[in-house]
Amino acid sequence: MSITTTDKQYVANTYGRFPVEIVSGKGEILTDSNGKNYIDLGSGIAVNTFGACDTEWVQAVNTQINKIQHTSNLYYTEPCASLAKMLCEKTGMKKVFFSNSGAEANECAIKCARKYSFDKYGENRNKIITLVNSFHGRTVTTLSATGQDSFHTDFMPFTEGFEYAYANDIESVKEKVNGACAVMFECVQGEGGVNALDKDFVLALKKLADENDLLLICDEVQTGNARTGKLYAYMHYGITPDIVSTAKGLAGGLPLGATMFNEKTENVLTAGKHGSTFGGNPVCCAAAISVLSRLDEKLLNEVTEKAEYIKSELSGAKGVKSISGMGLMIGIETERDNKEIIAECMENGVLVLSAKTKVRLLPPLNISKENLQKAIKILKEAISNV
Numbered sequence: 001m002s003i004t005t006t007d008k009q010y011v012a013n014t015y016g017r018f019p020v021e022i023v024s025g026k027g028e029i030l031t032d033s034n035g036k037n038y039i040d041l042g043s044g045i046a047v048n049t050f051g052a053c054d055t056e057w058v059q060a061v062n063t064q065i066n067k068i069q070h071t072s073n074l075y076y077t078e079p080c081a082s083l084a085k086m087l088c089e090k091t092g093m094k095k096v097f098f099s100n101s102g103a104e105a106n107e108c109a110i111k112c113a114r115k116y117s118f119d120k121y122g123e124n125r126n127k128i129i130t131l132v133n134s135f136h137g138r139t140v141t142t143l144s145a146t147g148q149d150s151f152h153t154d155f156m157p158f159t160e161g162f163e164y165a166y167a168n169d170i171e172s173v174k175e176k177v178n179g180a181c182a183v184m185f186e187c188v189q190g191e192g193g194v195n196a197l198d199k200d201f202v203l204a205l206k207k208l209a210d211e212n213d214l215l216l217i218c219d220e221v222q223t224g225n226a227r228t229g230k231l232y233a234y235m236h237y238g239i240t241p242d243i244v245s246t247a248k249g250l251a252g253g254l255p256l257g258a259t260m261f262n263e264k265t266e267n268v269l270t271a272g273k274h275g276s277t278f279g280g281n282p283v284c285c286a287a288a289i290s291v292l293s294r295l296d297e298k299l300l301n302e303v304t305e306k307a308e309y310i311k312s313e314l315s316g317a318k319g320v321k322s323i324s325g326m327g328l329m330i331g332i333e334t335e336r337d338n339k340e341i342i343a344e345c346m347e348n349g350v351l352v353l354s355a356k357t358k359v360r361l362l363p364p365l366n367i368s369k370e371n372l373q374k375a376i377k378i379l380k381e382a383i384s385n386v
C-alpha cells in the first residue's frame with residue numbers, strides 16, 4: 001500500500017490533502033516519495049521557522065532528548081524555566097504558561113481573561129470581543145472565538161460569550177463593550193486572508209481597553225516569532241497587550257504553545273486553575289530556546305529585506321491584483337484562481353499556500369536568496385498564466 005492509500009483508508013478524513021507524500025527535507029527544500037524536490041514557501045504553515053532539519057535546531061533537540069524527553073509539570077525542568085525567562089526578557093511580559101498548540105494557547109488566554117474579570121468584578125462581565133474574519137483555533141471554545149460564521153455549524157452548542165466586531169472599525173467594537181472583559185485579535189489575520197490591522201485601529205483598541213479595563217489579547221500564533229519582521233507583530237503597533245498567545249513557529253517544528261501574561265494578568269491563574277500534561281515539554285522548550293536565540297536584529301532585518309524583495313517582484317506583475325501582509329507573511333490577490341496557481345507551482349516544484357481566495361506565502365525565515373528567487377520566478381509565471 002502506498003502512503004496515500006493507507007492514509008486515505010485509516011486517517012480520519014478531516015484534511016483535503018494535495019497528492020504529495022513528503023518524506024524528508026533540508027532547509028527550504030522538501031523531497032517527496034518520488035524523489036522530486038520542492039522549494040517550500042509554506043514552512044508547514046509558519047511552523048518550520050528555519051526550514052526542515054536545520055542543523056543547529058536538530059542538535060538542540062538531540063541534546064535534550066538524550067537527557068530527558070518528558071517529566072511532568074510536577075517537577076522543575078531547565079528548558080521550561082529558561083524559555084519562559086527568555087520570552088519574558090525579550091517581550092517585557094512577566095510570566096508564561098506553556099501548552100502544545102495555538103488553540104490551547106488561546107484557550108488559556110480566554111480562561112485568564114474571564115478569571116481576571118470574575119475575580120475583580122464578579123459574574124456577568126465575561127464577554128470577549130473578537131473580530132469578523134479572525135481565526136483562533138479548532139476547539140469548541142476557540143471556534144466560538146473565531147469570527148467566521150462558516151465555523152459555527154455542526155458542533156452546537158458552542159461556548160457562549162463571544163461577540164464579533166469589525167476589523168478597522170472601532171465604533172463596532174465600542175458598541176460591544178458593555179459586559180465585555182477582553183478584546184482578542186490577530187495583528188495580521190492569517191487564515192482570514194492575510195490582512196494587517198490598521199495602526200489607528202489598534203491604537204484606538206488600546207485606548208478603549210484602558211478606559212474600560214478590557215484586557216487586550218493578541219493572538220500571535222501565526223504572526224509571532226519573527227514572522228512579520230519583529231519578534232511579535234504587536235511590536236509594529238507600539239502597544240503592549242495584557243496577554244499574548246503564540247505557537248506555530250515558536251519551537252521551529254515541534255508542538256509548543258505559549259501564553260504570556262503582563263503585570264496585570266501574571267497572577268490570575270493560580271495552582272490548579274489550569275494545566276497540561278505535555279505543556280512545557282523539555283524537548284519542545286529546548287527547540288524553542290534554539291529558535292528564539294537566533295531571532296536577533298540581523299535575522300529580523302533579513303526577514304524585512306526578503307519581504308521587500310518578494311513585494312517588489314510581485315507588485316504590478318501580470319495577474320497580481322494586490323499584495324497584503326507583513327514581513328514574510330504575504331497574501332497575494334490574483335486574477336487567476338488561487339487553486340490553479342497552487343497546483344501549477346507544485347507541478348513546477350514550489351509549495352505555496354492559500355488563505356481564502358489569496359495565495360499565501362510563509363517561507364522559512366532563513367530561506368536562501370537563490371532559492372527564493374527561483375521560487376518567486378516560478379510563482380510569477382503561474383500567476384501570469386491567466
Ligand SMILES: *Cc1c(COP(=O)(O)O)cnc(C)c1O
Nearest residue numbers: 101102103135136137190221222
Ligand atoms: C493556526 C492558528 C491557530 C490554531 O493553532 P493550532 O496549533 O492549529 O491549534 C490559532 N490562531 C491563529 C492566528 C492561527 O493562525
